[in-house]
Amino acid sequence: MTVTEETAALPNGLTVADARAEAARAYELDRKHVFHSWSAQAEIAPMTITASQGSYVWDGEGNRLLDFSSQLVNTNIGHQHPKVVAAIAEQAAKLCTVAPQHANAARSEAARLIAERTPGELDKIFFTNGGADAVEHAVRMARLHTGRYKVLSRYRAYHGGTDTAINLTGDPRRWPNDRGSAGVVHFNGPFLYRSSFYAETEEQESQRALEYLDKLIQMEGPSTIAAIILESIPGTAGIMIPPPGYIAGVRELCTRHGIVFIADEVMAGFGRSGKWFSINHFDVVPDLLTFAKGVNSGYVPLGGVAISPAIYETFAHRPYPGGLTYSGHPLATAAAVATINAMADEGMVENAARIGAEVIGPGLVALADKHPSIGEVRGAGVFWAVELVKDRQTREPLAPYGGSSPAMNAVIAACKAGGLLPFANFNRIHVVPPCNVSEDEAREGLAILDSALDVADAAL
Template sequence: MKRLTDPQEIMEKSKKYNLHSWSAQKKLSPKVITRAEGIYFWDGDGKRYYDMSSQLVNMNIGHGNKKVIAAIQEQAEKLPFISPACAIDVRSQVAEMIIDVAPDNMGKVFFTLAGAEANENAIKIAKMVTGRHKIFSRYRSYHGATYGAANLTGEPRRYTCEPGIPGFIKFFDPYIYQAPIRFENEEAATAYYLARLREQILYEGRDQIAAIVLESVTGSNGGIIPPKGYMQGVRDLCTEFGIMMVCDEVMAGWGRTGEWFAIDNYHVQPDMITFAKGITCGYVPLGGVIVSREIADHFDENVLYCGLTYSGHPMGCAAGIATLGVYKELNLIARAKERGVLLGNILEDLREKHPCVGEVRYIGLFSAIELVKDRATHEPIVPYGSDPHKIMPRILGMLMARGFSTYTHENCIMIAPPLIITEKELKDAMAIMDEVLTEVDAMI
C-alpha cells in the first residue's frame, strides 16, 4: 500500500480517523511531523523544532539512534514474538542489565508495555504480598490513564474514572512553593508533611495499607522535587507499618535526573520501582516493575497473578538492551547531571529577569517553570484545574511558533530535553524561552 506523503492529506485523515488524546476533536489541527533526528524534529512545511520535552519525557537518547534501530531490525528478523512463558536471550539479558543498575535491594523484573501497566501491576503485587487493600498516592501525581492507574493518579485526569475503586487514598505533596504555610526551611516542611502522612496512616488503619506510591520526582504536575529528608522519611514510615514503598520512575528514571533512577539521589531503597519511557526511549514500547529480592522470594512459593500477552516483548527487550548500551557508551547519566547545572543556571537567570516566573525547579535535565500572576502571593497564572481563557495554550503556541516544542500542565512549563543535548543547543533553545517569557511578562 502506498504511504501518505502530502502533509495536508495526512492532517485531514488524522482528524477524520484518529481520536486524539486529552482533546475535544472538532477544533484540533494536529501538526504533521515528517522526520526527526537528534534533539530536533521537522513538520510538513520543513520547519525545525527543538524537542525540549523529549516528546513525552521519553526520548532520552534523542531521535534516530542507529544502534537502537539496528537492534530492533535484527530482532524482528530473528524472533519478533514469543510467549512470555518462554525464556529467550533478550528477555533474560535486559532484565539482568536493569537489576545491575537498580538499587542494591532489587531482585527481579516483571515486564509490561508501558508505565500505566507497570503501576497497575505494582498495585496488584503490593496487595498480594501484604494481604492489604488500601493504596496511598499523592494529589499532584499522574500514574497513567488505565482504570487502576487513573485511580492512583491524583490530578484532574482521574475524574472521569470516578467514582472509582475502593481503597485508593490521596495525601498532600510537599509542594512548598504553593503551601499555605511559609516554612522556615526544607527540613521544617519535611517534618510537617511526614507528620501529616503518619496521622493519615493511623486514621486509615496501619494494617490496611498495602502501598504508598509516589513519583520520586513529580513529573508533569510541576517538577516537584522532594525536600531534604522527605523520601527517607516516607521509607521509614513504610518500614514501621509494613507498607510497600513504590517509586514511580516512569518519567524520572533512566538518567533524567543525573542518576539511573531519581530515587538514587536520596539514597533510599524502595520495595518496587515502576518504569517505562527511557528504557527504550519510545523506539518500541517496554515498561515494567522492578521488585526487591524479598518480594521476588515471596513468589517462589506464591502464585504471581499478573500476566500480559506482550510482557517482555522480544523487540522491546532488544531495544532496551541497545538503549542501555547507548546510555553507557555516551556516558549520558553523568552528562545529564552536567548539563543540568547549566540548565539550572539558565532557569535561575530567567527567574530573576521575568516577573511572570514564580519559581523554577530542576534536577538533572528534569525541570519546570512555574508561572504566576503575582510573585508576592504566588498566585498562579491560571487557577488549578481551570484555564478558561486558554492562557497556557497561548504561551505554548508562542514557543512553538519560534521552534521550541514542549508541553505545559496547570501553570507550569516543562523543560526536559534529550540527554544528548549540547551546551550550545541548550543555550540557543533557552534563548527562545527568554523571548517568550518577556511577552508573558507583558500579559500579566
C-alpha cells in the same frame, strides 16, 4: 520557502515538498479516523511530525523545532539514535515476537541491565507494555504480598491512565474516572512553593509533611494499607524535588508498618534527573520500582516492575495472577538493551547531570531574574519546571490548576514560532530535553524560551 528549500532533504530522506504532501494526507486521515487521548475530539488540530533526528523534530510544513519536551518526556536518548534503530532491525530479522512464557535473549539481557542499575536488591524484573500497567501490577503485587487493599498516593502526581493507575493519580485527569471505590487514599506531599503545611523552609516542609502522613496512616489504620506509591520526583505534576529527609521518612513509615513502598520512576528514571533512577538522589531503596519511557527512549512500548527479594518470595511457590501477551516483547527489550548500552557508553546520564547543573539550572535562574512572570524554577538534570504566575507576591498562576489560559496559550505559541517544541502543563513550561542534549542545543532552547516569556510578562 524557496524552491531550493522545497527540494531539500529531511533526515528521513523525504524532500520538504514530499514531506508536506505526506503530512497533509496524514492529517486528513487523522481527523477522519484517529481518536485522541485526553482531548475534545472536534476541538483539536494536532501537529503532524514528518521527521526527527537527535534533539529535533520537523513539522508538517518542514519547520525544524528543538524538542524540549522529549515528546512525553520519554525520548531520553533523542530521536532516531542509530544504535537503537539498528538493534530493532537486527532483532526483527532474528525473532520478531515470542510468547512471554518462553525465555529469549533480548528480554533476559534487558532484565540483567536494568537490575544492574536499580537500587538495592531489586533484581527481578516483570516486564509490561508501559508505565500505567507497570503501576497496575506493582499495586497488585503489593496487595497480594500484604493481604491488604488500601493504597496511599499523593495529590499533584500522575501514575497512568488505566483504571487503578488513574485512581492513584492526583491531578484533575482522575476526576471523571474516580468513583471513590478503588481503595485509594490521597494525601498532600511536600511542595514548599505552594505549601499545604504553612512551612517557610524546606526542613519545615519535610517535617510537617511527614507528620501529616504519619497521622493519616494512624487514622486510616496501618493494618489496612498495602502500599504507598510516590513518584520519586513528580513529573507532569510539576517536577517538585522532595525536600531532604522526606523520601527517607516515607521509607521509615513503610518499614515500621509493613507497608510496601512503591517508587514510580516511569518519567523520572533512566537518566532524566542526572542519575539512573531519581530515587538514588535520596539513598533510599523501595520495595517495588516501576519504570517505562526512558528504558528504551520510547522507541517500542515497554515498561516494568523491579521487585525486592521479599516480594519475589511471596510468588516463588505461589503463582502470580497476572500477565500480558507482550510481556518482555523482543523488539521492545532489544531496544532497551541498545538504549541502556548507548546511555552508558556515551555518558548520557553524566551529561544530563552536567547540563542541568551548568547550563539549564543557571540559565533558568537568569531567566527568573529577568522575567517577572516566573514565580519559581526547580529541577535537576534535564528535568526542570518553570512556574509562570500573574503576580509573584500572591503566586497566582498564569493558568488555573487543571486548565489553561489565553496568556499560557500565547506563550506556547511563541515557543513554537521561535522553533521550540515545549512541554506545558497548566501554568508551567517544563524544560525536559533528551539526556544527550548538547550544551549548544540547551542554550538555543533557553534563548527561544527567553523570547517567548516576553509574552508572559506582557500579560501581567
